[in-house]
Amino acid sequence: MTRKILGLACAALLGSAVPAAAQTSIQAASDVGFAPYSMATMDGSFEGIDIDIAKGMSKYSGIDIKVIQQPWSTTFAGLKAKKFDAMWSAAAITPERAKSMAFLEGYGEAIDAVLQRASDKKIKTIDDLQGKTIAINKGSSADAWLTERQDKHKITISRFETSPDAVQAVLSGQVDGYMMYQTAAGFASLKNPLLQVSDFVVKKGVSYGYAVNPDNIALRNKLDAALECMKTSGELDAIFKRWTGITPEPNGVTNTPAPGYGEPGATHYEDTPHEPTCG
Structure with missing residues (x-):
């Protein structure tokens, strides 16, 4: 690495603004109850994918990330009003959202699969859905995807208001699966x-990630560098495996750092070259 690039990396990692560099603790709002990302335990503490990631990123960034509960419906408005420092839920990184929030690079990919009974033959392709009744959450992206294909593949759709009801429908045999x-x-x-x-999955081509206010890019960059450390160390893959039983694909979002800071192509993305210090 040349001296010039090293200087850029150090400056970007530490942040150019004094407020971010001085932050030793932040509040990160999470939609607690969205399993397996953030859930409440019997003793009132939180657990899940997002909680484990917060702990790991705290280690690498030197910033104590305190996860607080925030209803999903008010999370974006709360971040804009600066009621907390970061949005800490699996939010799809869309162009519209990226205008008002500075996203870190994605830490996961929006992928749908079908939850089915273990006693049934595993669904491997879309053709295996033919003639089956599949549950979905009403109005979800899975709803839209299945609706477009139900006639061609002779799929019957059963819509539910809540996830627990849909899971119970699978267990009782009311439906063949739940997308x-x-x-x-x-x-x-x-x-x-x-x-x-x-084994059959639907890849939506969208990453999900955390975000901060656009006026605190230095904080975003420092957190982004910490997230990259978790990707390169394999810690992020291990967290997903622990909570889902599924091993993330190699060369995917969970184990491949994005260039620069933030989500490439999104508003507030910075293509500053750097090599994170993962001590």
């Missing part, structure tokens, strides 16, 4: 041996 986030399906199958996750 949902692959991570959530994996978590459900770990909790109940009567369930399994299909």
Whole structure:
């Protein structure tokens, strides 16, 4: 690495603004109850993918990331109003959202799979859905995807208002499967041996990630560098495996750092070259 690039890397990693460099603790708002990302335990503490990532990123960044509970419906407005420092939920990184938030690079990919009974033949391709009744959450992206294909593949759709009701429908035999986030399906199958996750998946081509206010880019960059350390060390893959039972694909979002800071192509992305210090 040349002296010039090294200087850029150090400056970007430490942050150019004094407020971010001085921050030793931040509040990160999470939609607690969204399994397996953030859940409450019996003693009132939190656990899940996002909680484990917060602990790891605290280690690498030197910033104590304190996860607080925040209803999903008010999270974006709360971040804008600076009621907390970061949005800490699996939010799809869309162009519209990126205008008002400075996203870190994605830490996961939006992938759907089918939760099905372990006693049934595993669904491996879309053709295996033919003639089956599949549950979905009403109005979800899975709803839209299945609706477009139900006639061609002779799929019957059963819509539910809540995830627990859909899972129960699978267990009772009311439906043949429940299309949902692959991570959530994996978590459900770990909790109940009567369930399994299909090999068939639907990749939406969208990453999800955390975000901070656009006026605190230095904080975003420091957190982003910490996230990259978790990717290169294999810690992020291990967290997903622990909570879902599914091993992330190699060369994917969970184990491949994005160039620069933030999500490439999104508003507030910076293509500053750097090599994170992962001591």
